[in-house]
Each structure stands twice: as C-alpha cells, then as structure tokens.
Amino acid sequence: MFETIDQIFVLIKHWLLGYVPGALQPISSAILSVVPVIIAFPLLFAITTVLERKGLGRMQNRYGPNRTGWFGILQPMADGIKSLTKEDIVPRTADQLVHFLAPVVMVIASFLVYAVLPIGRNMVIADLNAGVLFFFAIGSMVELSVFMAGWSSHSKYSLLGAMRAIAQMISYEMPLVLSSVVAIMAAGSLSTVTIVNMQAGYTGIWPHWYVFTPWGITGFVIFMIAATAESNRCPFDMPEGESEIIAGYFIEYSGFKFALFFLAEYLGMFATSAMAITFFLGGWAAPFSFLTWIPSYVWFFGKLLTLICAFIWVRGTLPRLRMDQLMNFAWKFMLPLSLINIVGAGIWHFMPAGFTRWTVVSLLVVLSCVLLSRGLRRNKWFHVRTYRFAS
Amino acid sequence: MLGEGIVKGLAETARNFFGSYVNKERLTTVQFPEERLPQIEATRDFPFLVYDGTDPEPGLRCVACQICEKECPPKCIYIVKSADKKPDATGKAQFYPAQFDIDISVCMSCQICVEVCPFDAIKMDVEFEMSSEDRFGGLLLDKYKLAKSNEYYNKIHPTEAGAVDAALAEERAKAKLAAEAKAKKDAEVAAAKAAAAAAAASAPPPTPDATPAPAAAVTSGETK
Amino acid sequence: MTISFLLLAAITIIGTAAAMSLKNLVHCVLALSLGLVGLAALYMQLGAQFVGFTQILVYVGAVAILAAFVIMMTRSANPTLTNAASSFRASGPLIAVLVFAVLAWATISGTSAQPILTAAPEGSVGQIGTALMHRFVLPLEVIGLLLTAALIGAGILAMDEHRGTQHRGKQ
Numbered sequence: 001m002f003e004t005i006d007q008i009f010v011l012i013k014h015w016l017l018g019y020v021p022g023a024l025q026p027i028s029s030a031i032l033s034v035v036p037v038i039i040a041f042p043l044l045f046a047i048t049t050v051l052e053r054k055g056l057g058r059m060q061n062r063y064g065p066n067r068t069g070w071f072g073i074l075q076p077m078a079d080g081i082k083s084l085t086k087e088d089i090v091p092r093t094a095d096q097l098v099h100f101l102a103p104v105v106m107v108i109a110s111f112l113v114y115a116v117l118p119i120g121r122n123m124v125i126a127d128l129n130a131g132v133l134f135f136f137a138i139g140s141m142v143e144l145s146v147f148m149a150g151w152s153s154h155s156k157y158s159l160l161g162a163m164r165a166i167a168q169m170i171s172y173e174m175p176l177v178l179s180s181v182v183a184i185m186a187a188g189s190l191s192t193v194t195i196v197n198m199q200a201g202y203t204g205i206w207p208h209w210y211v212f213t214p215w216g217i218t219g220f221v222i223f224m225i226a227a228t229a230e231s232n233r234c235p236f237d238m239p240e241g242e243s244e245i246i247a248g249y250f251i252e253y254s255g256f257k258f259a260l261f262f263l264a265e266y267l268g269m270f271a272t273s274a275m276a277i278t279f280f281l282g283g284w285a286a287p288f289s290f291l292t293w294i295p296s297y298v299w300f301f302g303k304l305l306t307l308i309c310a311f312i313w314v315r316g317t318l319p320r321l322r323m324d325q326l327m328n329f330a331w332k333f334m335l336p337l338s339l340i341n342i343v344g345a346g347i348w349h350f351m352p353a354g355f356t357r358w359t360v361v362s363l364l365v366v367l368s369c370v371l372l373s374r375g376l377r378r379n380k381w382f383h384v385r386t387y388r389f390a391s
Numbered sequence: 392m393l394g395e396g397i398v399k400g401l402a403e404t405a406r407n408f409f410g411s412y413v414n415k416e417r418l419t420t421v422q423f424p425e426e427r428l429p430q431i432e433a434t435r436d437f438p439f440l441v442y443d444g445t446d447p448e449p450g451l452r453c454v455a456c457q458i459c460e461k462e463c464p465p466k467c468i469y470i471v472k473s474a475d476k477k478p479d480a481t482g483k484a485q486f487y488p489a490q491f492d493i494d495i496s497v498c499m500s501c502q503i504c505v506e507v508c509p510f511d512a513i514k515m516d517v518e519f520e521m522s523s524e525d526r527f528g529g530l531l532l533d534k535y536k537l538a539k540s541n542e543y544y545n546k547i548h549p550t551e552a553g554a555v556d557a558a559l560a561e562e563r564a565k566a567k568l569a570a571e572a573k574a575k576k577d578a579e580v581a582a583a584k585a586a587a588a589a590a591a592a593s594a595p596p597p598t599p600d601a602t603p604a605p606a607a608a609v610t611s612g613e614t615k
Numbered sequence: 616m617t618i619s620f621l622l623l624a625a626i627t628i629i630g631t632a633a634a635m636s637l638k639n640l641v642h643c644v645l646a647l648s649l650g651l652v653g654l655a656a657l658y659m660q661l662g663a664q665f666v667g668f669t670q671i672l673v674y675v676g677a678v679a680i681l682a683a684f685v686i687m688m689t690r691s692a693n694p695t696l697t698n699a700a701s702s703f704r705a706s707g708p709l710i711a712v713l714v715f716a717v718l719a720w721a722t723i724s725g726t727s728a729q730p731i732l733t734a735a736p737e738g739s740v741g742q743i744g745t746a747l748m749h750r751f752v753l754p755l756e757v758i759g760l761l762l763t764a765a766l767i768g769a770g771i772l773a774m775d776e777h778r779g780t781q782h783r784g785k786q
Contacts, residue, residue: 055408058407058408058411059405059408060407061418061419062418063418095639095641095642097642098641128664129665129740130664130740133664133665133668133669133740137668137669137671137672137676140672141671141675141676143676143680144645144648144676144679144680147687148645151641163688166680166683166684170677173676188741189740189741190740313401313404313405313408314401316408317400317401317404318400373393
C-alpha cells in the first residue's frame with residue numbers, strides 16, 4: 001500500500017497515457033511529466049514568499065503580513081494581482097527587444113534545470129546521462145540574461161549592478177561545481193538518478209547520505225554558500241542591494257517583468273537547494289530505515305523546505321558582504337577548500353573503512369579551513385590615507 | 392573560533408523567532424486600526440474653531456480679525472468677514488466670519504494660527520483620519536465642519552483647555568466687574584445729572600454766577 | 616534530414632549570420648550565443664551529450680560572458696560599427712566559400728561514399744573519462760599546464776598594481 005502511495009504520480013501518468021493514441025504518446029508523456037513541475041514549483045515560490053516575509057518578521061520582532069487571508073496566506077495572490085496591474089514602464093533609450101527578452105531567458109533557464117531533478121523514486125523528467133553537467137550548463141545561461149537585463153536598461157545603476165552580479169556569479173560557480181565533484185566521484189556517475197540511488201541504502205538504521213562523511217559535510221556547506229551566492233541571496237545580495245543601488249540590474253523593470261525576475265531568482269534558489277539535496281542529503285531517501293514508508297516526494301519536499309528555512313534564517317541574520325569581501329571569500333577560501341575537499345574525498349575512497357579514514361580526512365579538511373581563514377584575515381592591509389587637498 | 396560570530400548571530404535570530412511565539416511582549420507591533428497607541432496630550436493635526444455653549448452660530452469665539460489668515464505660512468486659511476456684528480460671549484458686538492475655510496491638504500500643522508489668535512478661537516484638533524476620495528473639495532473644511540464645542544476641546548486637550556477656560560473666565564470676570572463699575576458710574580452720573588436737572592428745574596431762575604458754581608462744585612466733587 | 620535537424624540548423628545559421636551582420640554589438644554577442652546553443656543542440660542530437668553540455672557551459676556561460684564584460688567595460692554609448700578595412704567588399708564571403716569548399720572536399724574524400732550503417736559509438740561520460748585518463752593522459756596534463764600558466768599570468772597581471780601600496784601599508 002505504501003508502495004502505491006509512493007508511486008502514485010507515476011501510476012497516474014501511466015494510466016492517463018493509456019488513453020492517448022500511440023503516435024502522440026512521446027509528446028504527451030513529456031507534457032504529463034512537465035506540467036506537475038510547472039504547477040508545483042511556482043506554488044512553492046508563492047508559499048516561500050509568505051514564509052520568508054513572516055519568518056523574517058518574527059526574527060525581527062514584528063509580525064509579517066497578516067492582513068490578506070488567515071495569517072497572510074493569500075499575500076502572494078495580492079502580490080500577483082499588484083504586479084499584473086502595474087504599469088509596465090520601459091525607458092525610452094532602452095534596447096526594447098533585449099529588455100523584453102531578458103526576463104524571458106532567465107525564467108526559461110530557471111525552469112529548464114528542473115528536468116534533471118529526481119523528485120521521488122522514479123520521478124524525474126529526463127534521466128540524462130550527463131544530468132549534472134546539464135544543470136550547471138543551463139545555470140550558466142542565467143548570467144547571460146543578467147547581462148541582457150543590465151545592459152538593455154541603459155542606466156548606470158543597472159549596468160553597475162549587472163557587472164557586480166555577473167562577477168559574483170562567475171566567481172561562485174567554481175566552488176559550486178567543484179564541491180559537487182566529490183559527490184560525483186563517490187557515486188561514480190553524472191546522472192542525478194544514479195547519485196540518489198547510491199545514497200538510498202542503509203546500514204542498520206543509518207543512511208548512506210554523503211553529508212554524513214567529513215568530505216560530504218564540507219562539500220555540502222561549500223555548495224550551500226555558493227548556492228546562496230549564485231541566486232543573489234543575502235548575505236551575497238550585493239547586486240540587488242536594496243538599500244544601495246536600489247535594485248541593481250532589474251531597476252528599470254516594473255510590474256510583471258519584475259515579478260518574473262523574482263520568480264526566476266527563487267526558482268534558481270529552489271533548484272540549487274534541490275541539487276544540494278540530491279548530491280549530499282540523499283535526494284528522496286528517508287533519514288532512517290524505519291521511516292521509508294513515508295512517500296519519497298514527501299521527504300524531498302520536506303528537505304527542500306528545511307533548506308529554504310535555512311536560507312531565510314541566514315538572510316535574517318547576516319549583514320551584506322561587500323564586493324571585495326565577497327570575491328576574496330570566493331577565490332581565496334572557497335576555491336582552495338573545495339579542491340582540498342576533492343583530495344580528501346579521494347583519500348577517503350582509497351582508505352579502508354573505519355576510524356582512521358574519518359580522522360585523516362576530517363583533520364585535512366579542518367586544518368585547511370583554519371589555515372585558509374587565517375590567510376584570508378591577514379590579507380586586510382590598511383592603506384595610509386593620503387588627502388589631496390587637505391594638508 | 393572560526394565561524395563563532397555567525398553561529399551566535401543565528402542563535403540570536405532563532406531565539407527571536409521562537410520567542411515571538413512564546414511571549415507576546417517581544418512583538419511591539421500595534422495592529423492599527425484595531426489597536427491604537429495612546430496619543431499624548433499635545434498631539435496636533437489640523438485646526439478647528441471653538442465655540443462656547445451648544446450653538447455654533449452665536450457661540451463661535453472667532454471675530455474674523457484675520458490675524459491667523461495673515462500669519463499662516465502656506466496660506467491655507469480663507470476668511471470673509473461678515474457685514475454686521477453680533478454680540479460675543481462678553482456681550483460686546485463683534486464681527487464674525489461669514490466664511491472660514493481651511494484647506495487641510497495644504498495645512499502643515501505648524502500651529503502658528505493657534506499661537507497668534509488673541510481670542511483663543513482656533514485650536515489644534517487630534518483627528519487625522521480624514522482621507523477623502525474627492526481630490527478638490529473633499530479636503531477643504533468650511534466653518535460648519537470646523538466648529539467644535541468647548542466641551543470637545545476640553546476632552547482632547549484637558550490641561551490646555553483648562554488653562555484657556557481659566558484665563559477666559561478671569562477675563563470675563565474682570566470685564567464683568569469693569570462693566571458693573573462702569574454701569575455704577577453711569578448710573579451715578581445719570582443720577583447726578585438727573586438731580587442737577589431736578590435741582591435746576593425746582594430752584595428759582597439762577598443768577599449767572601450762582602448756577603455754574605454749584606454745578607462746578609458738583610462736578611469737581613464728583614471727579615475727586 | 617529530420618525536422619529537428621533542420622530546425623536546429625536554421626537556428627544556428629540565423630544566429631551566426633545575425634552575429635556577423637547586426638549593427639549593435641550587444642545584439643551580435645547575443646546572436647552569437649544563440650548560434651552556439653544551436654551548435655550544442657546539434658552535438659546532442661548526434662549523441663555527444665557531454666560535448667554538447669560542455670559547449671553550453673564553456674561558450675555560452677564563459678566566452679559570451681567574457682565578450683559581454685568587455686563590451687560593458689569599454690563601450691558606453693550605442694556604437695556604430697565601422698566597415699571592414701578591406702576595400703574589396705566581397706573578400707569576406709569569398710574566403711568563407713573557399714574554406715567551406717576545402718573542408719567539404721576533405722570530408723567527402725575522407726569518408727566512404729555510403730552512409731555508415733553501424734551504430735555510433737557511445738560517447739558516455741564514463742568512457743570519455745576513462746579515455747582521458749588512459750589514452751589521452753599526456754594531452755590532459757599539457758592542457759593543465761597551459762591553464763596553470765594562463766592563471767598565473769592573469770594573477771601577475773592583476774597583482775602588480777598592489778605591490779606598491781602593499782609596501783606603503785606595512786609601515
């Protein structure tokens with residue numbers, strides 16, 4: 001019975017496909033796989049906006065929105081209506097076509113990456129052989145749309161914001177990819193389905209998740225930090241710093257296009273969190289072997305919600321990083337640490353199971369972390385200020 | 392320790408988050424408009440005209456001296472003096488405003504009109520929820536909308552109103568005393584005149600230098 | 616010549632032709648990325664998934680962004696591209712036709728006239744990795760050396776300005 005509940009969506013899809021004539025089956029199979037994702041993740045986006053505003057409010061000792069609906073639950077509806085009915089202002093000197101296409105490209109790229117995420121057992125839209133590579137490739141198209149948005153708005157603020165955003169996204173793409181290499185190494189394949197299947201076993205009641213290894217937890221932390229930076233979330237939201245350059249690269253967008261950018265950013269956040277779950281937290285696998293009766297998609301979304309709450313928590317806590325602090329952090333700390341993490345994962349693989357490999361790899365990772373952070377802190381030199389006109 | 396600051400920060404926000412559900416004192420938000428914060432007594436929003444008694448027409452303290460109109464910085468007051476006079480609270484005949492308009496979309500609540508009014512006729516109200524959908528006339532308050540009773544003034548600014556009432560009562564008492572004294576003097580003058588007239592009527596035809604002397608003696612005695 | 620091949624070929628040709636002929640430089644860069652995406656899709660249609668995704672990752676995600684950065688930092692207003700330096704206007708298309716003719720001759724004379732009936736070799740990622748580590752390990756190391764040299768050069772170029780201030784700061 002639990003099997004049926006677990007595979008309910010797959011069974012429904014096969015049942016519906018039975019009613020479709022043979023020639024149309026491939027295309028309707030694709031559509032039937034894609035439509036739930038297109039419905040579920042924007043719904044999650046709506047829920048996240050309310051969760052974030054209420055959560056941030058409570059953390060800042062205030063209520064969040066509580067006027068629209070019970071506990072503000074209909075706030076996204078109000079936001080949607082507002083953004084749809086706002087006047088769409090495009091600057092006269094803006095590049096009209098590129099200005100229009102930028103949010104479109106961003107949303108397309110953000111939606112495309114959901115094709116390789118395993119949401120449950122046997123529930124993935126496309127089981128690609130090089131799924132992880134597909135994810136990172138499409139993720140890099142987001143930067144192109146950021147450039148389009150920033151350049152076409154023909155405004156200094158947006159150009160500056162776009163430059164900073166692209167610099168930040170490129171710098172953090174390296175630790176993102178390299179920290180996922182450890183999971184790929186451990187699983188032995190680039191296919192996301194294989195990576196999750198490798199983590200779905202249990203020894204006793206303990207799961208085989210990669211996060212429960214020293215290289216796994218380091219990889220997870222690096223991946224989450226890089227994911228925060230990739231989707232321009234606090235504390236890395238310098239490109240869209242609300243109090244400084246107002247809205248950065250989407251300053252000239254109003255109404256629904258702004259909502260599309262917002263949607264794309266949050267979808268990117270969900271996609272990278274889902275990827276972190278796939279790589280390190282075991283995808284749709286239950287944490288203990290006696291909990292496998294709960295359906296796999298429930299576990300997936302539960303973990304996703306936990307990570308989203310972690311994002312919101314971090315946003316409510318940390319101040320914004322300055323641009324140079326951000327770049328230093330990426331290139332001088334995260335990148336070497338992720339490379340050393342790969343070495344550690346390799347050592348783990350070749351050493352026999354037991355206490356020694358735990359200590360060796362943990363020591364390697366912790367030591368490099370401490371030394372790198374010391375190096376990062378020492379590099380702050382203070383220039384002697386010279387004044388040109390004051391004596 | 393590495394990352395200690397971040398961990399402490401996260402603990403702090405977590406404490407805020409869970410604490411806000413446990414004890415409500417953490418949340419200092421006031422759910423306007425169901426709950427309101429109490430206003431202090433010296434709150435001021437827009438001016439209103441004070442009238443004594445129950446009827447705004449005869450009781451309005453404003454005598455259309457137009458000082459507030461001249462002193463108002465954004466010139467939001469518009470007064471049209473009346474043609475006739477009506478008696479005010481002390482009985483003296485005064486002008487009154489035939490038209491007294493304040494445009495509260497222009498008014499900046501500086502209270503200068505209140506400070507310069509010599510008759511304590513215009514004071515600051517505490518009502519602020521006066522939005523209107525009529526962009527042009529909805530925020531133009533005329534004399535009838537502006538006139539509010541002295542009881543209302545006592546209710547919103549008790550201390551101030553008490554002081555004003557005391558001052559006005561004192562003034563009116565003094566005025567009454569002065570009026571009574573003047574009335575007595577007038578009565579005495581009239582009586583003296585009547586007595587003199589009676590004396591002049593009853594006495595024989597006076598000699599030219601006899602009548603001025605008693606009249607002069609009477610008037611000189613009176614002025615002492 | 617399936618419909619998907621024709622569609623992808625059309626996208627690629629339109630993209631690259633637009634990249635050559637458009638006046639606005641930013642439009643050229645974006646059209647070029649469209650052409651490169653079309654090329655990547657063609658790779659994937661041939662069964663080379665790894666190469667296709669790497670093409671997107673490297674070309675669209677890095678090379679196009681590099682071009683975009685260059686444009687952002689060097690040009691401010693809407694530029695008008697100057698004409699080609701050559702006075703013979705048809706030299707460009709002529710050279711392109713010549714190169715195409717040479718390539719076509721090489722391809723046709725190299726392969727046999729009949730179409731290949733055996734199944735294409737599976738270019739899975741695992742096989743590529745194994746080949747890189749066994750057969751092609753020397754080119755891999757040489758490429759690694761080249762990249763390291765490039766990184767060090769970039770680091771030196773970016774670092775020189777700081778040296779003066781560093782000494783001043785340490786006093």
